[in-house]
Amino acid sequence: MARVLIIDDSPTETRRTSDFLIQAGHQVDCAQNGKDGIHMAQSISPDLILMDVVMPDLNGFQATRQLQRDPKTQHIPVIIISTKNQQTDKIWGLRQGAIDYLIKPVQESALIQSITTALND
Numbered sequence: 737m738a739r740v741l742i743i744d745d746s747p748t749e750t751r752r753t754s755d756f757l758i759q760a761g762h763q764v765d766c767a768q769n770g771k772d773g774i775h776m777a778q779s780i781s782p783d784l785i786l787m788d789v790v791m792p793d794l795n796g797f798q799a800t801r802q803l804q805r806d807p808k809t810q811h812i813p814v815i816i817i818s819t820k821n822q823q824t825d826k827i828w829g830l831r832q833g834a835i836d837y838l839i840k841p842v843q844e845s846a847l848i849q850s851i852t853t854a855l856n857d
Contacts, residue, residue: 737762737763738784738855740757743769745769750768753786760848781808784855815835816836816838819839835854
């Protein structure tokens with residue numbers, strides 16, 4: 737299947753998401769903040785990135801914007817998964833270059849559908 741990079745500072749959310757991605761047959765890598773996530777994306781070139789928004793230092797909006805501006809990573813689709821559930825947050829996330837914006841706690845089926853769509857585009 738796909739190599740997915742999860743960028744999220746919550747160990748609980750990372751573990752939960754990792755577990756069902758692994759069960760779905762995906763390979764999973766994890767970073768605990770935006771800065772490390774960007775470096776990891778540049779080095780491993782995952783097929784897809786799942787990005788949290790609320791993180792220290794470099795938030796998910798900033799990290800998504802940097803990934804989309806970098807020629808080495810701009811081809812990697814980013815799906816934001818966040819507790820920030822306002823319409824303005826979703827619009828801002830998509831403007832930064834994310835291809836989808838899901839609200840935590842995300843339903844497994846919705847995440848798998850979003851990943852499948854992203855990988856088939």
